[in-house]
Structure formats: structure tokens, C-alpha cells
Amino acid sequence: MRGTGVVAGLAYAPVAWVRRPEPPSLTGPELPAADREAAVEQFKAASEAVVEGLLARAKKAEGEAADVLTMTAGLARDKAWRKSVIRLIKGGAYPVNATAKATEDFVALFLKAGGLMAERVTDLRDIRDRVCAHLEGRPEPGLPNPDSPVILLADDLAPVDTAGLDPKIFVALATELGGPTSHTAIIARQLGIPCVVAVGSMSNLDEGDMVLIDGGEGSLRWNVDENAALELVAADLKRREKIDAWTGPAHTKDGHHVQLLANVQDGEAAKRAAATAAEGVGLFRTELCFLGTQQEPSIDTQAEEYGQVLAAFEGKKVVVRTLDSGSDKPVPFATLKDEPNPSLGVRGIRTQMINPYLFGHQLDAIKQAADATNADAWVMCPMISTLPEAREVTQQIHARGLRAGIMVEVPSTALLIDQFMEEVDFVSIGTNDLTQYVMAADRLSAELASFTTPWQPAVLALMAKVAKSGEHFDKPVGVCGEAAADPLLACVLVGMGMNSLSMASGAIAAVGAALAEVTLEECQAAARAVVSAFDAEQARNTAKAILGVS
Structure with missing residues (x-):
């Protein structure tokens, strides 16, 4: 399969999929009037917990990763979005349903605006999922937790997840959606992780399938001879070793x-x-x-x-x-x-x-x-x-x-x-x-x-x-x-x-x-x-x- 290669490099490893939770229902039973004020406070606490978590991660990140985390935290603190959720709760919606409904209303606005606003849809839905997790007492959604190197696949990665990638575990990534200047591509480039975006459907690749990814030419190959794949990766490793050994300042070969x-x-x-x-x-x-x-x-x-x-x-x-x-x-x-x-x-x-x-x-x-x-x-x-x-x-x-x-x-x-x-x-x-x-x-x-x-x-x-x-x-x-x-x-x-x-x-x-x-x-x-x-x-x-x- 081919997509758009955005970070050069080769990797050969088993596939690990990012599976986002099913979106919460936009409707549900009516919340009793006596419980609504407490539900509003519950939502405020959940959304603020998400903000604090994102900002804490931003302080530990650098470059574009820190930027993305900070901007996403700002989205979780957006006054208009919060007011919309609170209005729905006061109208009788349970906090999870209100969060889902308000988010989809804003998604529609962002998509209509197009351009850079439309790219925030993934961010906004990620905020929704994190807030709902807090409301339901679950861990926030995120990356899988493998104990050995994998190639990460997803329909699209939330910028927050991309910013948290460990290059030693997630040795490459590919997404069905996205573009060469998406947050996923930008952060992958910063981390030096081979990356291919806009691949289209990758549904025929299952968890654990061995895949050879080439971020330079934008390809994913499976059923590849293991020895041949490892030779290609070893050759690419020499390129990476030169990068690790470089100390600057920058000069061309002729000075x-x-x-x-x-x-x-x-x-x-x-x-x-x-x-x-x-x-x-x-x-x-x-x-x-x-x-x-x-x-x-x-x-x-x-x-x-x-x-x-x-x-x-x-x-x-x-x-x-x-x-x-x-x-x-x-x-x-x-x-x-x-x-x-x-x-x-x-x-x-x-x-x-x-x-x-x-x-x-x-x-x-x-x-x-x-x-x-x-x-x-x-x-x-x-x-x-x-x-x-x-x-x-x-x-x-x-x-x-x-x-x-x-x-x-x-x-x-x-x-x-x-x-x-x-x-x-x-x-x-x-x-x-x-x-x-x-x-x-x-x-x-x-x-x-x-x-x-x-x-x-x-x-x-x-x-x-x-x-x-x-x-x-x-x-x-x-x-x-x-x-x-x-x-x-x-x-x-x-x-x-x-x-x-x-x-x-x-x-x-x-x-x-x-x-x-x-x-x-x-x-x-x-x-x-x-x-x-x-x-x-x-x-x-x-x-x-x-x-x-x-």
C-alpha cells in the first residue's frame, strides 16, 4: 500500500492498532432536576482534569509536540464549548450525552469553516473522549502499551497521542487520513519516526502482522522475506547512526x-x-x-x-x-x-x-x-x-x-x-x-x-x-x-x-x-x-x- 511519505526511514515490526472508543450517545434519559447543578460541577472538574493533564505533558515535551499539547488544552478550556455543554446539562442531559452533543455541534461548525479549523475536529473529538472517560471513571483513551517495538497504525491519530510517542517502542507509524503538514506528520518528523499518512484503508492488516514501512517512498509492505527486510532496516540504521553522531554546525561536504x-x-x-x-x-x-x-x-x-x-x-x-x-x-x-x-x-x-x-x-x-x-x-x-x-x-x-x-x-x-x-x-x-x-x-x-x-x-x-x-x-x-x-x-x-x-x-x-x-x-x-x-x-x-x- 502507498500513501504520502512524510518522514524518511525504514522499520520492520508487528502492527499495533490504535482503537478509539465508540463515540458516546448524543441522547439519553433525562437527568433529574435535583442532580443538574452537581452534574455541571462534575463536568467542570472532568474538563479541568483533562486541561491540567495536557498542560503537564506540554511542560515535558518540546517543539511542535509542546505546541500541540498546549493548543489542545486551550481547546478543552474553550468557553463557548463549555457553555454549550453546561446549557445542555441544565436542560436535562446527562454530562456524557451533553459533552457528546455539544462536541458534534462544534464539529459541524469547524467542518463548515474548513481550512485550519477543520483540522481541529480530531482534537475536539479527542477532548470529548477524554472528558467522557473522566465522567465515567475510566482511564483516558490513548496509545496501546506494547512491551516491544511495533509499527503503529490508525485511521487518524489524535495530536495528543502523537505527542506522547516513544520512538523506542513506536518505531514507525501510518495513518489512513491526514496530510504532510498534519500534527501527526509534524511531530513524527520532530521525533524522527518513519511516517506515512493518507494511506487509505488498511483494514486488511491485522494486529501482529509483520510490516515493512518506508517513510521516504510512502509504502507499507507485508509478506516480505524477513531476512531481506532486516537487511534494508540495517542499512537505514547506518544512516540514523550518522545523524546521532552529528554535532554541528552545519556545512555541506565542500564547506x-x-x-x-x-x-x-x-x-x-x-x-x-x-x-x-x-x-x-x-x-x-x-x-x-x-x-x-x-x-x-x-x-x-x-x-x-x-x-x-x-x-x-x-x-x-x-x-x-x-x-x-x-x-x-x-x-x-x-x-x-x-x-x-x-x-x-x-x-x-x-x-x-x-x-x-x-x-x-x-x-x-x-x-x-x-x-x-x-x-x-x-x-x-x-x-x-x-x-x-x-x-x-x-x-x-x-x-x-x-x-x-x-x-x-x-x-x-x-x-x-x-x-x-x-x-x-x-x-x-x-x-x-x-x-x-x-x-x-x-x-x-x-x-x-x-x-x-x-x-x-x-x-x-x-x-x-x-x-x-x-x-x-x-x-x-x-x-x-x-x-x-x-x-x-x-x-x-x-x-x-x-x-x-x-x-x-x-x-x-x-x-x-x-x-x-x-x-x-x-x-x-x-x-x-x-x-x-x-x-x-x-x-x-x-x-x-x-x-x-x-
Whole structure:
């Protein structure tokens, strides 16, 4: 069977299935009026227990895994969802039925909104199952607990489960649904677990069946000769040993330096990243510091949060992205409610429409944090789509003595990149959104997974255009989307002329080890070849043939 390969690597092991519990009934007997207030408190306690459990796990996680757990906790604490459940309980529904009914009402809204909101459906139903487990006195649902390595299969994995994977036990995973930029794929990439998504039905594979999975080509094979499978896995193990032995900084075989940076969301993640070969931070997601905050924090409070990240990389580059709220990151004080299409709505820099002072306050806080530390703070703005926006944010950032940059994630910015380069000091490509918008395809749709890979020639051509513009204007161009964490694509991006690549800190060694195996000339040859490929598969195969990197 074939799907979309998102994390290269081979594994041969028995299958273990993730089986989600049957969804609870939406209806049931009427709850006696005398029991309703107690039932409301029971629901509040159950939902808060889920939140606390998720946040506790987030503190122990890093990179995208921590982000996902934090965002899912915010969903479990969502006021509108909780109010809906409580209203149903007060109307006579038992807590489990009320939780199920309110969840499905919100699922319908999310699916109607589409885009990034639709991808939260799996998260929301996972929250439902966890809350219902507490209400019924059962353990929360989750991963199986095998005592030896397995290949994990599922229709779709809840992000919370993916964030808890132990790579020593779950040596690979495959899902019937999902896409190359889904939470499952992102976290698997961070953990270095071979991963294939959008496989379609895998119902003919039973628990315990021996399977050979290839995350590079996106295949699952069974009834394979065991000795042949083990030889392939052993060869892949040598590749992984090179990754484990790599210490940085990153250079191609012929000595071309590539700045590898970390994506972080708070001070704890920054400390963990500083202990790796990361040369700095290429994406500090400031909105993730405030997902549960109802009111805009003071400048001093923001400066304290930002200062923790800057202090972890004293004397080094830290790119601070201003609030990218909205869509799948609904920061309460900076998100427009009830948008018909949030992924194309008031998000990123557009939140100034809601609060015109928000951006200036954040810049003041970043400046205050930068002055209090010795980090080299750069400021980058998301969702810039017009030249007036770029000019305005640059003027405000420069007024505070900081470097000004923008995200290239809206096609209009990539198409007019030369004019944008004249306005800013640097740019960074957000490949997840750029791919989604260029290909007009929901990045979480399993049916559209072949469209939402950054290997699409149209996306590659735009990235090459941005890199060429950076060279012409002698201004840095980085990549901070998930494409940077793909070792093969990272080599292509270097060949295009990207100055830096930013990714989850757990992915840095794999990218660094891949770059050490190739020359800059080979990277450039691959970059030239992929933009004229017929489709995404040919682009990837062409790069692999030229570079010999998985």
C-alpha cells in the first residue's frame, strides 16, 4: 500500500492498532432536576482534569509536540464549548450525552469553516473522549502499551497521542487520513519516526502482522522475506547512526555553511533548543505564550515571557514572530469570533483591525526584552500580503531599533518579492501556509495530501524566486515551515540560496547530517532540476537521484 511519505526511514515490526472508543450517545434519559447543578460541577472538574493533564505533558515535551499539547488544552478550556455543554446539562442531559452533543455541534461548525479549523475536529473529538472517560471513571483513551517495538497504525491519530510517542517502542507509524503538514506528520518528523499518512484503508492488516514501512517512498509492505527486510532496516540504521553522531554546525561536504535554527514557543523550549546544535532561533511563536489569556498582557508581562527565550540564546540570533493569532490559534484577546473562513480571515498582522494598539505594544515588549538580554533580536510579521503593510510594519520596527522582516506565506508576497525586498531587512518562508494557499488545498485533507506537499513544483518555483530575490538584494532569506525539517528538501533549499533553515530542534541533526553528505554544487543542481519537474513525486525522485539523500 502507498500513501504520502512524510518522514524518511525504514522499520520492520508487528502492527499495533490504535482503537478509539465508540463515540458516546448524543441522547439519553433525562437527568433529574435535583442532580443538574452537581452534574455541571462534575463536568467542570472532568474538563479541568483533562486541561491540567495536557498542560503537564506540554511542560515535558518540546517543539511542535509542546505546541500541540498546549493548543489542545486551550481547546478543552474553550468557553463557548463549555457553555454549550453546561446549557445542555441544565436542560436535562446527562454530562456524557451533553459533552457528546455539544462536541458534534462544534464539529459541524469547524467542518463548515474548513481550512485550519477543520483540522481541529480530531482534537475536539479527542477532548470529548477524554472528558467522557473522566465522567465515567475510566482511564483516558490513548496509545496501546506494547512491551516491544511495533509499527503503529490508525485511521487518524489524535495530536495528543502523537505527542506522547516513544520512538523506542513506536518505531514507525501510518495513518489512513491526514496530510504532510498534519500534527501527526509534524511531530513524527520532530521525533524522527518513519511516517506515512493518507494511506487509505488498511483494514486488511491485522494486529501482529509483520510490516515493512518506508517513510521516504510512502509504502507499507507485508509478506516480505524477513531476512531481506532486516537487511534494508540495517542499512537505514547506518544512516540514523550518522545523524546521532552529528554535532554541528552545519556545512555541506565542500564547506558551505548553513545556519540551522530552532522553532520554539517559550522559554523552556528555548532552553532545550540551546542544548542542541541550533545556532539560534528562526521562529519564536509568541502567540503560543498567550493562548489561554483573555486580556492583552501588559508590556512588562510580555517582555518577561520574551526575555526567557532571548536569554537562552545570549549573543545569538532570535527571530521573534509577532502574534500569529486567529485560525487554529485563537488567542482570546486577538481573535475575531465567528469568522466564516478563519484560515482566510483576520489572522496574523490583520489582527490590528481588532486592536490597533496590539502590534505597537508587542514591539515595545520585544524591544524591552532585547535591551535586557544580549540576544540579537530580529522581528518578523506574519500574513503580510501587501506592500503598504510591509512598509508600515518596517517603519514601526525600525523606530525601536530592531531588524524588520516578514513571513512569505501569502502568494501575493512571493509574486511581488522584489518590491517587498526593498521594504524589509529579511524574509522567512512559511511553507505550510504558502503551500496551502498556492495549491488551494486544505493541508489536513487526506484526499488532497498529494497537493499539500512542498514538493509541488509551483511551490518550489515560488521559493526559488524568493531565494533569488534575496541574493539580488543581499538580504537574508530563511525557511521556517516544516519543509526545512525534511533532510532531502533542506538540501534543495540550500541549493536555491536559502541562508537559514529553522525547524523543531529534534530535526536539526538529521538535516545537518544530510547536508554533510552533499556539495553545494550538487544542491544547486537539484534546485535547478526540481522546479521543472512534472509533479511532486518526480520532483522528489529527481532530487534524490542527484543528491542520494533519503
